Amino acid sequence: xxxxxxxxxxxxxxxxxxxxxxxxxxxxxxxxxxxxxxxxxxxxxxxxxxxxxxxxxxxxxxxxxxxxxxxxxxxxxxxxxxxxxxxxxxxxxxxxxxxxxxxxxxxxxxxxxxxxxxxxxxxxxxxxxxxxxxxxxxxxxxxxxxxxxxxxxxxxxxxxxxxxxxxxxxxxxxxxxxxxxxxxxxxxxxxxxxxxxxxxxxxxxxxxxxxxxxxxxxxxxxxxxxxxxxxxxxxxxxxxxxxxxxxx
Ligand code: OAD
Numbered sequence: 001x002x003x004x005x006x007x008x009x010x011x012x013x014x015x016x017x018x019x020x021x022x023x024x025x026x027x028x029x030x031x032x033x034x035x036x037x038x039x040x041x042x043x044x045x046x047x048x049x050x051x052x053x054x055x056x057x058x059x060x061x062x063x064x065x066x067x068x069x070x071x072x073x074x075x076x077x078x079x080x081x082x083x084x085x086x087x088x089x090x091x092x093x094x095x096x097x098x099x100x101x102x103x104x105x106x107x108x109x110x111x112x113x114x115x116x117x118x119x120x121x122x123x124x125x126x127x128x129x130x131x132x133x134x135x136x137x138x139x140x141x142x143x144x145x146x147x148x149x150x151x152x153x154x155x156x157x158x159x160x161x162x163x164x165x166x167x168x169x170x171x172x173x174x175x176x177x178x179x180x181x182x183x184x185x186x187x188x189x190x191x192x193x194x195x196x197x198x199x200x201x202x203x204x205x206x207x208x209x210x211x212x213x214x215x216x217x218x219x220x221x222x223x224x225x226x227x228x229x230x231x232x233x234x235x236x237x238x239x240x241x242x243x244x245x246x247x248x
Pocket of ligand 1: 028048100189217220233
């Protein structure tokens with residue numbers, strides 16, 4: 001694959017590489033993306049309408065059930081060749097991996113120090129205090145949807161993810177921006193580039209002189225700004241990049 005070889009050659013010469021991933025990297029694991037069509041039970045909801053504090057206040061049981069469904073789906077899925085190739089790449093070159101995903105797949109594939117901008121699907125926090133809630137508490141209140149919070153009488157357990165209108169974890173954002181400013185190569189993989197500040201990272205890297213490649217079978221909000229667009233899937237392209245790097 002010609003374009004994989006081009007990306008590999010850039011990475012081989014780079015002092016540091018930044019990789020930004022989105023839901024598309026987990027698509028080949030069977031985890032639905034946000035903006036591609038939904039199927040089944042939840043097809044009448046738009047995920048972005050369920051991922052807000054207002055939605056949770058309006059109908060906490062609905063939101064809790066939706067996240068429980070997603071947790072079950074992700075727990076039953078496995079990292080794919082794309083996730084594994086990125087873990088492999090991090091063992092070969094200096095690389096920062098920043099993900100918008102909350103599914104834990106990069107960590108399960110063995111990527112060290114993954115920066116999670118949007119939180120962790122499997123954590124629970126108090127809807128009012130935002131303090132962490134232990135799994136044992138959730139298990140003991142598992143028949144309540146959602147379980148109550150141990151930290152506040154009016155609070156509920158909610159997933160430890162970032163919803164629209166909420167701030168990203170500052171330490172994660174700072175680390176991602178620092179990597180954007182020092183990398184020579186930035187890759188955007190499987191993201192529509194619609195949600196900021198994550199979507200601004202490739203541009204920030206480019207303003208600091210980095211070369212930018214996008215890996216996505218569809219064109220996105222970031223495609224026009226990319227130096228190279230590889231119009232193929234993550235599980236096909238990423239192993240080809242690692243193979244080209246090994247051969248280089
Ligand atoms: P989207 O659902 O917006 O975009 C997924 C992208 O993955 C699309 O551009 C697809 O073309 C692409 N894609 C699909 N299959 C692919 C494959 N096999 N290989 C590579 N790319 C593929 O998901 P995100 O951009 O991650 O935020 O969405 C960003 C944020 O919006 C999410 O983190 C979430 C969501 O609402 C919060 O929950 C705060």
